[in-house]
Amino acid sequence: TSHCTNMCDNCNSPKELLEAKTETQQVLKIIKGLDEQFTMNYLMHILMGKPNPQVKMFRHHEKDFFGIGKDKEEHFWNSLMRQMILEGFIKKDIEEYGVLKFTKKGEAFLKKPVSFKIVLNNLFEGADADDDEGSAAAAATSATDEKLLEMLKELRKKVAKEKKLPPFVIFLEGSLEDMATMYPTTTEELEKCQGVSKGKAIRYGKQFVALIANYVEENGIEKPDDFVMKGVVNRNNNKIFIIQNVDKKIPLEMIAKTKDLKLDELLEEMETIVASGTKLNLDYAINEIVDQYEQEEIIDYFKACETSSLQIAQEELAGSGFNWEQLKIMRIKFLSVFGN
Secondary structure, three states, rough: OOOOOOOOOOOOOOOOOOHHHHHHHHHHHHHHOOOOEEEEEHHHHHOOOOOOOOHHHHHHOOOOOOOOOOOOOOHHHHHHHHHHHHHOOEEHHHHHHHHHEEOHHHHHHHHHOOOOOOOOOOOOOOOOOOOOOOHHEEEHHOOOOHHHHOOOOOOOOHHHHOOOOOOOHOOOOHHHHHHHOOOOHHHHOOOOOOOHHHHHHHHHHHHHHHHHHEEEOOOOOOOOOOOOOOOHHHOOOOHHHHHHHHHOOOOOOOOOOOOOOOOOHHHHHHHHHOOOOOOOOOHHHHHHHOHHHHHHHHHHHHHOOOOOOHHHHHHHHHHOOOHHHHHHHHHHHHHHHHHH
16 A cells, blocks of 8 residues: 555565664654754754754754764664654655654654554665655655765766866755755756855756756656755855855954854854855955965865865875864855855
């Protein structure tokens, strides 16, 4: 049946049932603790204890439930959350870019937990005809289409080579994950993905939406009717304040203090701003901590590198002794100049 409670994708070869009562409680508590404002991908970072820029921006790495699910594989949590949706404990709000919300059934479970058994899903590859949920449900409830994500990464590498730019300047990892979650097939839809400005969508987007459209057609994937993506980054209340204060050349320490942020948290927010298509001219702050020759050295490094990792940058540029703050602010400048 389409709603097999055991979620077996093939009744002729049943899979092992796993008791997930405790883990279901954990997921529900996290959704509640995050005020029902975040997506499955975001929850995965919280469960696995992986602090990405958004997690740090919202200080969720300081929560007591951060990393609570590290003892299990990501595949387990992905399977559990998908089956919680199909069981009706939680729902995905398509109007709010797949934000996870409670249902009455979920509230009842949290108050009085009962046994809940699941099976581990096959990794979703779009064209799984035997998948009980059907391709439409799978497209709507899977966290990320891993097969499509790999194809998008390959295309990004190809475009980056043609443009003689590092891949992360074309599109950030988070942007590709959004594409592999909601399947944008027009540049207008692409603009609604995290970190994709109108200019970036026009400049680089055509090949990406063509690839996605072809993939969607070949695999019979049905997209949500209302393509409205509102990433958590777009709800960043500090954005306008930061832009205005940078324009006034206010010292970064002062901007951070006014908003009760640490300097590294402010720099994380600035990076999400430039990645979303807004230029920030930080030269007034950069010139105080990085001299002109060093700026050129760092820019040359980012032009040639394959990854945006600051840890790798520090290792590669070890001879020059750059600290994290210098490399971070220069990466923001690089994204602002070359990415927009």
